[in-house]
Amino acid sequence: MPANHHRFPRSSVDGGFSWWWWRRKFSKREWTIVAAAAAFSILLVILSPVSVSRAFTNTSANSGTASVWVPFTPSSKAQKNSACNDLPLSVYLFHGGGILSGFVLVFVFVLIQCRIIAVCLDGSLPGYHIRRGFGSGSDSWLLHVEGGGWCSTYSSCSARRRTKLGSSTYMEHEVEFLGILSHDPLQNPVFCTSPMLYAHMFSNIQITLSVAYHDFFNWNKVKIRYCDGSSFSSHPDNEFGNGTKIFFRGQIIWDTVMDELLSIGMSKAREALLTGCSAGGLATLIHCDDFRSLLPRDTNVKCLADAGFFLNEKDIAGNRTIDSFYHDVVHLQGVAKSLNHDCITRSEPHKVHFVVCYRNSLLKTLTEFQQNPEMGVFINSCFVHCQTWAAETWHSPTSPRINNKTVAESVGDWYFKRAAAKQIDCPYPCNPTCYNMDLNRG
Numbered sequence: 001m002p003a004n005h006h007r008f009p010r011s012s013v014d015g016g017f018s019w020w021w022w023r024r025k026f027s028k029r030e031w032t033i034v035a036a037a038a039a040f041s042i043l044l045v046i047l048s049p050v051s052v053s054r055a056f057t058n059t060s061a062n063s064g065t066a067s068v069w070v071p072f073t074p075s076s077k078a079q080k081n082s083a084c085n086d087l088p089l090s091v092y093l094f095h096g097g098g099i100l101s102g103f104v105l106v107f108v109f110v111l112i113q114c115r116i117i118a119v120c121l122d123g124s125l126p127g128y129h130i131r132r133g134f135g136s137g138s139d140s141w142l143l144h145v146e147g148g149g150w151c152s153t154y155s156s157c158s159a160r161r162r163t164k165l166g167s168s169t170y171m172e173h174e175v176e177f178l179g180i181l182s183h184d185p186l187q188n189p190v191f192c193t194s195p196m197l198y199a200h201m202f203s204n205i206q207i208t209l210s211v212a213y214h215d216f217f218n219w220n221k222v223k224i225r226y227c228d229g230s231s232f233s234s235h236p237d238n239e240f241g242n243g244t245k246i247f248f249r250g251q252i253i254w255d256t257v258m259d260e261l262l263s264i265g266m267s268k269a270r271e272a273l274l275t276g277c278s279a280g281g282l283a284t285l286i287h288c289d290d291f292r293s294l295l296p297r298d299t300n301v302k303c304l305a306d307a308g309f310f311l312n313e314k315d316i317a318g319n320r321t322i323d324s325f326y327h328d329v330v331h332l333q334g335v336a337k338s339l340n341h342d343c344i345t346r347s348e349p350h351k352v353h354f355v356v357c358y359r360n361s362l363l364k365t366l367t368e369f370q371q372n373p374e375m376g377v378f379i380n381s382c383f384v385h386c387q388t389w390a391a392e393t394w395h396s397p398t399s400p401r402i403n404n405k406t407v408a409e410s411v412g413d414w415y416f417k418r419a420a421a422k423q424i425d426c427p428y429p430c431n432p433t434c435y436n437m438d439l440n441r442g
Contacts, residue, residue, distance in 0.1 A: 069174035072225070074127040077256050078118040116236070118256035119247045120227035121157055121166035126253045129175055129223040131183065137218030141269045143261070143291075144181055144223050145276030145283045147307075147386065151229035152328035157246050160229055171225055179394035180275060180408070181221045187391050188217035188408065215412040216273070222261060224280075228253055231283040234333035241332075248333045254287060258294055269295055273415060274303045277386035281308015286338060302415055306388040309366075376414030376421035378407055382434035401433045 118126050133140060148165040151157035160166030182188045228234055228250035236248050266272070274291045276284040288303035295301055315321045330336055369375050380387075382400045387393035387407050393400060395408035402410075402423040414421030425431050 069176050070129040070131050070221075070223070071174050072127050072129055072168070072171060074125040074168065075118060075253075075256050075260055077260050078125050078253075116252055117249075118253040119249050120161075120168055120253075121151075121229055121246055121248075122161035122169070123245070123247055124168045124227070126227055126257065127168055127171075127225055128257060129177070129225070131177055131181075131221045133218050133220035135218050137216070137220070139265075139269060140216075140219040140271035141261070141266050142180065142216055142219045142221050142273045143275065144221070144389065145232070145274070145280030146224060146226040147276065147278030147280040148226045149229075149279055150231065150325075150329045152325055152332060154241055154244050154246060154332070157229055157332075158244050161246065164225075164227070166227055166229060168225065168227055171227075175223060177221055177223070178391045179389040180216060180411075181223060181389065182391065182394075183217055183221070185217045187395060189215060189395070215408070215416065219271070219273075220265070224257055224276075226280060226283075230329060230333045230335055231279045231286060233283070233286050233335045233338035235335070235337050237334035238332060250333065250335075251338045254283075258291070262294060267295070269299050272299055272301045274301075275306060275388060276308060277306040277389055278308060281305035282310065284308055286340075289340070304388070304411060304415075307386050370422055373420075376410065378402065378410045378421070378423045380423075380425040380434065381428035381431050382425075383428070384434075399433070400431065402431070 120126055132138075151160050151166075157166070162170070164170040164172070177183065178187070180188065226232075228248070230248065230250040232250040232254040234248035234250035236252075239246060239248050272291070272295055274284050274288060276282075282305070284303050284305045285308055291303065292301045310322060310326075312320065312323055366377065370377060380400050380402055384393060384400070387400070388411075392398060393407065395406045399406040399408075402425050405413075405423060410421045410423050413419040428434075
């Protein structure tokens with residue numbers, strides 16, 4: 001499937017302004033105001049990246065430590081324009097020509113630029129946590145997109161604004177990188193044990209070799225925080241509906257974070273893996289083609305969706321609740337613009353969003369997917385959600401297994417093409433390793 005670009009158009013100043021004002025003489029007071037406004041704008045641009053670079057430097061300094069809490073980094077590209085959200089809405093009235101003083105002109109320019117900046121549902125800055133890679137992983141990148149459901153009404157989106165799922169104000173300043181994000185070579189490897197038979201002049205000697213593959217532990221790791229309620233696919237068409245100040249900027253957040261990561265080294269990536277859990281897993285599916293298109297042609301790029309495949313099935317009451325829910329999400333937040341064009345021409349946009357939970361239906365839906373030798377699947381019957389970000393489920397002595405392989409081992413086999421990675425469990429509750437995930441057992 002070809003890469004599908006859905007970039008929100010950049011703002012521009014068109015012929016709506018009357019340019020004759022530039023030739024008129026300004027009073028001393030007007031020039032003073034223009035100079036002050038310009039100086040403030042320049043100061044804002046200069047100071048904004050400084051705090052971000054300091055946070056980034058502190059993060060990088062700890063890259064050699066296996067266990068560390070990684071600080072939150074607000075998006076510097078969004079931060080440069082963050083003050084614009086508080087400008088009075090009445091400034092819009094001056095757009096369109098007429099007599100413009102220098103003061104109004106400067107802030108109209110700023111406001112036009114601000115209308116498409118990346119912000120969370122409440123208008124706060126989006127961001128991410130980053131930990132630099134080292135050694136052989138210094139030019140490899142692993143991005144993990146946070147999950148957290150969706151909001152389908154103005155009321156539910158408004159409620160999210162007062163939580164970390166809708167505002168960076170409520171997010172943890174530091175998070176611990178575990179599971180697929182871990183820098184610990186004991187937590188993020190794949191161990192393979194293979195017997196090899198060597199012919200000797202006098203006898204045959206069987207030697208067992210244990211080979212440790214440290215797949216992702218020393219890569220650059222980024223945890224992208226989730227605060228838009230749309231799997232990073234909303235557009236601002238319906239902002240401020242019902243009189244609420246809610247920003248629908250998911251796609252713009254995605255574009256901004258990608259631009260920023262590319263500018264700090266990802267553009268030279270040799271290896272790249274985009275992954276996410278739940279709503280982040282769905283975001284991975286939605287943005288996989290675009291992610292591929294952003295990187296060099298010779299970069300090995302793959303996408304891993306963890307618990308991000310949602311079936312259009314009836315619930316226990318016989319209703320298609322998820323169909324109705326995603327219909328509302330797509331239409332409220334203008335998600336259709338971010339979906340694959342070829343898919344939405346064959347189906348309704350909201351049906352593309354949930355990518356069409358029941359074992360037989362899932363396997364039937366994935367039949368064509370499984371036949372592709374480039375694809376990989378790991379489907380276990382354990383009652384647990386999101387298995388890539390936690391050490392207990394990703395790779396540990398108590399991790400769930402299929403054919404004695406953990407999630408980490410299967411993902412490593414698939415990404416590095418060591419072996420076929422199509423692991424499908426028996427029906428629930430047959431898998432004894434799932435018992436390890438019962439946190440309430442006595």
